[in-house]
Amino acid sequence: MRTSSNSPNTESAGAAIERGDLRTFARLITRIESGDESVLPTLQELYRRGGKTPVVGVTGPPGSGKSTLTDQIVRKWRIAANRVGVLAIDPSSPFSGGAILGDRIRMSRHYSDPGVFIRSMSSRGSLGGLASAASDTLTVFDAMGFDQILIETVGIGQSETDIMNFAQTVIVIQPPGAGDVVQSIKAGLIEIGDIFVVNKSDMPGAEKTAAALQEAIAFRGSSSPWQIPVVKTQASTGEGVDELIQQIGKHHAHMTLHPEHRIQKQRRQALARLLDCINELMRTRLGNPDDPNGPFHSLIDAIVERRTDPHQSALTILEQIAELAPVSPGVC
Ligand SMILES: Nc1nc2c(ncn2[C@@H]2O[C@H](COP(=O)(O)OP(=O)(O)OP(=O)(O)O)[C@@H](O)[C@H]2O)c(=O)[nH]1
Numbered sequence: 188m189r190t191s192s193n194s195p196n197t198e199s200a201g202a203a204i205e206r207g208d209l210r211t212f213a214r215l216i217t218r219i220e221s222g223d224e225s226v227l228p229t230l231q232e233l234y235r236r237g238g239k240t241p242v243v244g245v246t247g248p249p250g251s252g253k254s255t256l257t258d259q260i261v262r263k264w265r266i267a268a269n270r271v272g273v274l275a276i277d278p279s280s281p282f283s284g285g286a287i288l289g290d291r292i293r294m295s296r297h298y299s300d301p302g303v304f305i306r307s308m309s310s311r312g313s314l315g316g317l318a319s320a321a322s323d324t325l326t327v328f329d330a331m332g333f334d335q336i337l338i339e340t341v342g343i344g345q346s347e348t349d350i351m352n353f354a355q356t357v358i359v360i361q362p363p364g365a366g367d368v369v370q371s372i373k374a375g376l377i378e379i380g381d382i383f384v385v386n387k388s389d390m391p392g393a394e395k396t397a398a399a400l401q402e403a404i405a406f407r408g409s410s411s412p413w414q415i416p417v418v419k420t421q422a423s424t425g426e427g428v429d430e431l432i433q434q435i436g437k438h439h440a441h442m443t444l445h446p447e448h449r450i451q452k453q454r455r456q457a458l459a460r461l462l463d464c465i466n467e468l469m470r471t472r473l474g475n476p477d478d479p480n481g482p483f484h485s486l487i488d489a490i491v492e493r494r495t496d497p498h499q500s501a502l503t504i505l506e507q508i509a510e511l512a513p514v515s516p517g518v519c
């Protein structure tokens with residue numbers, strides 16, 4: 188796809204996104220996922236003009252009810268919001284409402300709501316790294332002018348801590364079961380939640396789990412005046428979802444009232460993104476580490492054979508990058 192600089196008579200992808208063109212939106216995300224470097228000028232343009240809609244992140248262990256709860260949140264949001272965007276990373280369960288963008292994964296179960304846009308993303312498909320692809324996709328979501336944006340990631344592996352690099356408000360879902368709280372503590376989930384939810388509160392042990400979470404949160408401590416709430420929900424019926432929506436609103440108001448906290452979070456996110464971009468850029472410039480003719484390969488050999496050390500090699504690589512003639516930067 189060409190941008191306006193190449194074809195003055197054609198609307199740029201960025202302009203099409205900003206007027207909410209769904210075809211361009213879906214195509215752009217597909218290109219981001221496939222690591223297509225030519226999307227970079229559009230992403231740069233959109234990023235610089237963006238930052239309008241804060242992102243709400245939902246994470247938690249597999250099967251805790253993330254997708255069911257997301258459905259409920261989106262339903263409630265839609266009462267006041269015109270358009271809601273949902274990005275689901277590696278979803279294994281379907282959503283019931285909304286248009287599914289892109290035909291790769293079909294999640295629509297019951298009906299289609301033209302005001303809800305759901306895009307799924309698979310970690311397998313993204314060449315430039317899932318975090319990068321998700322982050323760039325959220326830039327596009329933001330530019331689409333959605334009133335609300337939500338990202339769902341499963342709380343295992345890398346993605347649960349990545350979500351704090353995307354979202355202004357992180358919701359951590361916990362199913363009833365004391366052992367699960369211990370698992371969440373181990374996975375670092377307690378550290379990242381702005382709001383905790385004990386979903387499946389119809390099941391035995393919900394009260395105990397809520398108490399265990401309160402304890403873990405108190406132990407975590409925080410310098411922020413934000414009182415981290417624990418909300419009990421039953422996503423399958425919608426019980427407790429009103430309170431959750433209220434808490435999301437309260438957290439947003441807190442971030443607006445305390446710009447120092449918002450900026451601190453934004454700076455941390457910007458740093459994570461920047462380091463990610465540097466990493467991607469190094470990889471694209473230095474090529475595949477397994478390529479026997481690439482610069483990585485011989486350096487790794489030298490480290491293994493102790494002819495050099497990792498510290499010196501890192502400096503060598505940075506010098507090599509600085510010497511490389513400007514090339515079109517890779518998507519990061
Ligand atoms: N009893 C009960 N079941 C629920 C509740 N919420 C969700 N479920 C059920 O729990 C199962 C998993 O829910 P999902 O929403 O798919 O959970 P998820 O966290 O998105 O799952 P993954 O995407 O696979 O990680 C489904 O069968 C839901 O119907 C609830 O509040 N109570």
Ligand SMILES: [Mg+2]
Pocket residue numbers: 253254255278279280281
């Ligand atoms: Mg799910």
